[in-house]
Amino acid sequence: MSTLDGREGPRDECGVFGIYGPGHDVSRLAYFALYALQHRGQESAGIAAADVGGHIMTLRDLGLVNQVFDEQKLRALGGDMAVGHVRYSTTGSNGWDNAQPVHRSDRREVALGHNGNLINAVELHTELRERGLSFRSTSDSEIIAALLASHEAERIEDAAAEVVPRLKGAFSTVLMTKDNVVAFRDPAGLRPLVLGRIGERYCVASESCALDIIGAELVRDVAPGEMVSIGADGLQTRQLVTGAREAFCIFEYIYFARPDSRMGGDVLQAARGRMGEILAREAPAPNADLVIPVPDSGAPAARGYARASGLPQDDGLIKNRYVGRTFIQPGQELRKHGLRLKFNPLPEIVGGRSIVVVDDSIVRGNTTRQIVEMLRDAGAREVHMRISAPPIKHPCHYGVDMSTREEMIAHGRDVDEIARELNCDSLAYLSLEGVYEAVRGDRERHCDACFSGRYPLAGTDDANGKYALELPLVRA
Numbered sequence: 001m002s003t004l005d006g007r008e009g010p011r012d013e014c015g016v017f018g019i020y021g022p023g024h025d026v027s028r029l030a031y032f033a034l035y036a037l038q039h040r041g042q043e044s045a046g047i048a049a050a051d052v053g054g055h056i057m058t059l060r061d062l063g064l065v066n067q068v069f070d071e072q073k074l075r076a077l078g079g080d081m082a083v084g085h086v087r088y089s090t091t092g093s094n095g096w097d098n099a100q101p102v103h104r105s106d107r108r109e110v111a112l113g114h115n116g117n118l119i120n121a122v123e124l125h126t127e128l129r130e131r132g133l134s135f136r137s138t139s140d141s142e143i144i145a146a147l148l149a150s151h152e153a154e155r156i157e158d159a160a161a162e163v164v165p166r167l168k169g170a171f172s173t174v175l176m177t178k179d180n181v182v183a184f185r186d187p188a189g190l191r192p193l194v195l196g197r198i199g200e201r202y203c204v205a206s207e208s209c210a211l212d213i214i215g216a217e218l219v220r221d222v223a224p225g226e227m228v229s230i231g232a233d234g235l236q237t238r239q240l241v242t243g244a245r246e247a248f249c250i251f252e253y254i255y256f257a258r259p260d261s262r263m264g265g266d267v268l269q270a271a272r273g274r275m276g277e278i279l280a281r282e283a284p285a286p287n288a289d290l291v292i293p294v295p296d297s298g299a300p301a302a303r304g305y306a307r308a309s310g311l312p313q314d315d316g317l318i319k320n321r322y323v324g325r326t327f328i329q330p331g332q333e334l335r336k337h338g339l340r341l342k343f344n345p346l347p348e349i350v351g352g353r354s355i356v357v358v359d360d361s362i363v364r365g366n367t368t369r370q371i372v373e374m375l376r377d378a379g380a381r382e383v384h385m386r387i388s389a390p391p392i393k394h395p396c397h398y399g400v401d402m403s404t405r406e407e408m409i410a411h412g413r414d415v416d417e418i419a420r421e422l423n424c425d426s427l428a429y430l431s432l433e434g435v436y437e438a439v440r441g442d443r444e445r446h447c448d449a450c451f452s453g454r455y456p457l458a459g460t461d462d463a464n465g466k467y468a469l470e471l472p473l474v475r476a
């Protein structure tokens with residue numbers, strides 16, 4: 001993964017938002033909600049809006065939310081309800097056709113945004129094509145849209161009640177018809193989805209930080225397997241699937257979600273701080289002089305580590321806050337300087353000292369290796385890496401792009417071997433037990449497969465990779 005775009009960590013996924021709000025400037029609310037969810041996907045953004053009973057208008061494009069939309073476009077998207085989406089591709093490559101919301105009008109008009117990944121996408125896609133449906137994209141989200149748009153049930157809620165049990169995998173989904181906004185979450189609740197209230201109206205979003213920005217209050221999580229429907233009759237809910245094993249993604253707590261979002265009743269900044277405290281208990285660095293975070297993601301855990309260890313904390317790496325994705329290639333000369341585009345070490349802080357560096361995860365290790373080298377170049381005497389998550393060894397099949405197993409630095413290596421690869425003086429990871437202690441969660445209700453290899457859903461295998469749908473399409 002490029003170091004130019006900021007992270008070489010796992011790439012999320014998507015963010016979704018939906019509102020039924022006659023009397024509100026719904027596309028503007030969707031814009032700001034997506035703006036707050038930008039961390040969940042930077043490849044494309046889109047909003048669909050409609051008057052009740054009118055036609056759905058969809059605007060989507062590659063780029064960040066503020067690149068895709070301007071005042072004029074938002075005005076053109078007026079209406080009573082809206083759904084929005086930010087995307088990082090999981091199934092399907094990152095072309096325009098795969099930007100969302102997906103818009104279909106088979107039997108009924110539907111605009112749909114999806115966060116997650118279907119593990120039975122290929123089977124469903126084949127079945128729908130055999131029924132004569134054609135597809136414009138290679139995203140599994142269009143499969144869900146096609147199933148719902150072509151369903152013969154009169155009401156969208158009844159269509160969803162039949163379609164949702166057929167979907168396997170992770171799907172926090174929000175869609176609109178001409179009449180209402182409907183959202184549902186997969187039976188395991190792998191990806192987050194919350195219900196909010198703004199005045200007398202309701203909205204749904206991937207994370208509570210999207211509610212904060214538009215002045216909506218958090219009502220509750222949408223339950224795993226639940227559907228919420230918001231329309232002229234207010235809020236209606238239906239439990240579509242019961243009795244499934246819950247499997248909320250533990251990585252949302254560690255890395256994906258914004259620290260000001262609330263999950264499991266707790267603000268993530270606090271949970272991440274506890275991860276750092278527990279890491280200090282599990283993996284002390286008694287002779288170190290100073291704790292520094294890898295900004296910004298390592299900051300809450302670094303503060304926790306410093307608090308629990310009694311070591312002072314400072315910023316030894318300064319981050320360029322304005323680095324976004326750049327499509328300009330650095331060229332040979334600049335490539336040598338690599339990460340300095342994003343981080344700059346401070347010799348005045350780290351010089352001559354033994355440093356504990358706290359980050360929240362390592363996937364391939366390229367960024368970490370460069371950080372260690374950069375700190376040594378800046379004069380650090382010792383570099384002790386402390387990671388507030390266990391080693392990532394297995395790919396995610398539930399909506400997160402983690403690289404292949406072979407690219408993961410922890411694949412087939414023990415911690416000492418990884419430390420040698422990274423050229424650090426010591427390396428330690430937070431234990432899985434430590435993660436659950438920090439989030440005050442129950443392992444049987446979460447997914448931790450990228451650490452443990454224990455996939456919570458039957459039928460999860462490597463067959464449904466990121467480009468799974470493109471093979472049948474190419475063959476067709």
Ligand code: SF4
Pocket residue numbers: 190248249250251252395396397398399400447448449450451
């Ligand atoms: S495999 Fe990892 S990233 Fe994927 S859902 Fe499970 S915990 Fe989350």
